[in-house]
Amino acid sequence: MEVALKVENLTIAYHKKPVVEEVSFEVPEGNLIGIIGPNGAGKSTLIKGILELIPKISGEITIKGSTYKSMRKSIGYVPQRESVDWDFPTNALDVVMMGRYGHLGWLKRPGKAERLKAMECLDKVGMVDYANRQISQLSGGQQQRIFLARALAQEADIYFMDEPFVGVDAATEKAIIQLLMELKEKGKTVLVVHHDLSTVKEYFDWTMLLNKKVMKIGPTEEVFIPEYLQETYGGRLAILSDTKSGLLLK
């Protein structure tokens, strides 16, 4: 299987304090990968570092064997929902069309082709009826669907998603995971920052355990085991296993 993403020796620091330390890993094509780890483990930072949204101290990123810059058009990104201002004067269709901007070059304006593509993507997330809705009038789950539709409009090969299940209703969560699985079936690679341990086994075929360093990465059944989780989460896991996610370690 071809390697979709290769990260070598990636180190990222905020104010000289390392948040992600000497991370190296490879992700094979056509997988749905969950990135999990305790708060402050650097999950979002890792994604932002790979996408060069924040400066890195060291590290080499290759996408399908080429440099990151040359592969930009084949990368899709879903930032955390709270990272944007939902009172921005725009509607759902317009936000989804933004997914096409990277393919348009410097001067071309979005036109009919982009509108059609955006409508198609809105349809995939079940939001066609809301195309002309002002984005502030959408619920959290609907906003997340719009973000997902925008990522679909990017027509990427590798997707990076930062906590797409936060603050969404159960129906939306189901719809999103369904779509991510469809993307995987089509040979796309999807990396998802995730924090709900109770759904890891059900959702992801690969799992990355991260706590500043990559503790483990591999097929979920090999990686998502009590020993490694304990190593990643330290003492904090004890609290987790008492609650609803107690089942997950069996």
Next chain:
Amino acid sequence: MNDFWIMLVGALVASSCSVLGCFLIVRKMTLIGDAISHSVLPGIVLAFLITGTRDSVPMLIGAAALGLLTVFLIQLFQSSGVQSDAAIGIVFTSLFATGIVLVSLYTQQIDFDLEHVLYGEIAYTPWNTMTIGGIEAGPKAVWIVGACFILNLFLLFLFFKQFKLVSFDPALAAAMGIPVLLFHYLLMSLISLTTVASFDSVGSILVVGMLIIPAATAYLLSDRLSGMIVVSIVVGVLSSVTGYYSATIMDASISGCMVGSAAILFGLTFLFSPNHGLVSRFLKRRKSKVMQS
């Protein structure tokens, strides 16, 4: 005819400020507009001291340079841990103070009217005319502010998708390879240029009003960015026309009345806007209460 020229200058100032103001509003950066409009003062004074004339071009360059320096310093302080609003306050007041000290130091040697820079005097603009190839071409201010307006519109139209995405979701823009910082500085340069081009007519302080108030009014009236820009221009033009007439009636400061009109229009919109207005929200709430009971 003079009436017409004054209103035209006012309308052009208001429009060129409003279109930029829309981006300041949606990026929640209106304080930056305030900062730039103050800190261009030392740029104007320095350009005046170096060239010895009140020629527009050196002043525009001086002010644009200071505007960019302002933005650069604010970002430098912010990234080294100073609170964002404190960084803005520190930078612009310091630069403004420098400007005032410079003016007071050299006021003996040169004829430089600080009050003019700060508050402007739009009433004189019709007499400061320009000749192109021996032909009388109308007030200089019309040409300068007009050129500024066209430049703003042209660049915002040309790079509308970039400006929009950089404002709404800078992370996605950066991931797509759009140079976020370049567009940030481009917008800031346009604001500096526009501020200086307008200071003759409304003064550097009242420019802030035109940068923010019509755009804030338009924000309440439109739910698309492009629509918001059009509405802000309309509101800006309306403010300068009503401002001019009310100034003539009251025999008061024209630039003051123009910004005052903009403020009144904002107040009316704030109360009566169909979607966001206080009154309509109150009516809606009462209606739903009536329907519930």
